[in-house]
Amino acid sequence: MDGKESTASGVWRILDASLNRASEGLRTIEEYARFVLGDPQLSEQLKQLRHQTATAAEGLPRSQLLAARDTPGDVGTAIETPTETERVDALAVAIAAAARVQQSLRCLEEYGKIVDSGIGRAFEACRYRSYTLFATLEQLSQRRDRLADCQLYVLVDGGDSIEAMTATIAELAEAGADLIQLRDKRLNDRELYEHAAAAAATLRPSRCLFIVNDRPDIAAAVHADGVHVGQDELPATVVRQIIGPERLLGVSTHCVAQVEQAVSDGADYIGCGPTFPSGTKSFEAFPGTDFLRDAALTTTLPAFAIGGIGVENLEHVLDAGFSRVAVAGAITRSESPAAMVAELKQRLLRQDEATNR
Ligand SMILES: Cc1ncc(COP(=O)(O)OP(=O)(O)O)c(N)n1
Ligand SMILES: Cc1ncsc1CCOP(=O)(O)O
Numbered sequence: 459m460d461g462k463e464s465t466a467s468g469v470w471r472i473l474d475a476s477l478n479r480a481s482e483g484l485r486t487i488e489e490y491a492r493f494v495l496g497d498p499q500l501s502e503q504l505k506q507l508r509h510q511t512a513t514a515a516e517g518l519p520r521s522q523l524l525a526a527r528d529t530p531g532d533v534g535t536a537i538e539t540p541t542e543t544e545r546v547d548a549l550a551v552a553i554a555a556a557a558r559v560q561q562s563l564r565c566l567e568e569y570g571k572i573v574d575s576g577i578g579r580a581f582e583a584c585r586y587r588s589y590t591l592f593a594t595l596e597q598l599s600q601r602r603d604r605l606a607d608c609q610l611y612v613l614v615d616g617g618d619s620i621e622a623m624t625a626t627i628a629e630l631a632e633a634g635a636d637l638i639q640l641r642d643k644r645l646n647d648r649e650l651y652e653h654a655a656a657a658a659a660t661l662r663p664s665r666c667l668f669i670v671n672d673r674p675d676i677a678a679a680v681h682a683d684g685v686h687v688g689q690d691e692l693p694a695t696v697v698r699q700i701i702g703p704e705r706l707l708g709v710s711t712h713c714v715a716q717v718e719q720a721v722s723d724g725a726d727y728i729g730c731g732p733t734f735p736s737g738t739k740s741f742e743a744f745p746g747t748d749f750l751r752d753a754a755l756t757t758t759l760p761a762f763a764i765g766g767i768g769v770e771n772l773e774h775v776l777d778a779g780f781s782r783v784a785v786a787g788a789i790t791r792s793e794s795p796a797a798m799v800a801e802l803k804q805r806l807l808r809q810d811e812a813t814n815r
């Protein structure tokens with residue numbers, strides 16, 4: 459084989475190896491989105507990108523790719539870097555695969571131009587789409603990680619003053635609350651903003667996440683960890699546009715259809731209820747623990763049971779397959795809110811340990 463033929467063969471080997479690496483990497487990432495994240499949108503979009511890459515490859519004759527393939531003669535197979543064999547978790551696998559896919563798509567784009575400029579452009583389009591998709595996947599994974607160990611979610615109002623509210627939420631965070639939500643329908647916008655800003659500042663040094671109820675604009679303005687919206691607030695897809703990809707988006711659900719919609723809309727967690735009669739908010743109907751059972755079977759999204767929950771009825775919530783609860787009155791109307799946080803948290807942790815044994 460003369461120099462020119464050798465170069466031509468080498469280019470086809472690059473195209474063959476890059477196409478295999480891109481396809482394998484896309485499948486690796488798609489499995490993470492499908493089976494670890496359980497995210498239907500992301501899984502579908504990654505599947506589409508895999509098919510888009512296969513379509514772009516139709517301009518590369520398979521016979522030429524196969525004729526150039528010489529895996530035994532590939533000097534690269536013996537080269538190994540230390541980090542290549544280390545993966546700390548599933549997200550690390552997906553991130554490493556994403557890097558390989560982007561590098562391979564760039565090779566297919568640049569060397570594909572030798573065959574036909576249209577092939578280069580087709581792979582360039584795949585590469586640009588991969589940047590957006592992989593960023594979405596990593597941001598979604600990071601949001602999931604923040605909720606991974608969150609079991610006890612406490613709803614508080616604005617109290618008698620901002621100082622009183624911040625003292626209360628600091629105590630509840632210290633006692634073990636994993637998330638605290640500021641929910642106070644009495645406050646006007648300015649008051650809610652000022653309370654939320656103070657609460658965000660109070661909780662920022664702690665591991666307790668701060669969520670604003672109803673108002674994505676205020677959640678973004680005070681750099682809260684997230685916002686919670688119900689079926690009567692802005693649509694979750696609109697809320698996401700306001701809060702961006704970093705903040706958590708919680709959605710209230712009262713039936714399976716609303717759970718499915720919340721998952722489809724990209725919610726990071728859901729509230730499921732009302733479970734029992736509540737002293738904080740009145741309801742005409744209670745989906746109860748039957749809905750909890752159905753919701754637990756519908757999604758792997760973090761789900762918090764809510765509505766009249768306390769130590770006296772927690773076992774019914776746990777029996778329904780839930781290990782996360784959102785409570786207001788059980789804490790704020792308790793004689794010792796911090797002690798009640800600690801008690802509920804202990805019971806939830808015991809249940810978690812029993813379930814994971
Ligand atoms: C964690 C959590 N779950 C449900 C709710 C209820 O939200 P919503 O239906 O919007 O009702 P209001 O709280 O706005 O009265 C929640 N706030 N938090
Ligand atoms: C806001 C809300 N949404 C469903 S139940 C509820 C009130 C939760 O408060 P409590 O735990 O005191 O019933």
Ligand SMILES: [Mg+2]
Pocket residue numbers: 671672686687688691
């Ligand atoms: Mg609401």
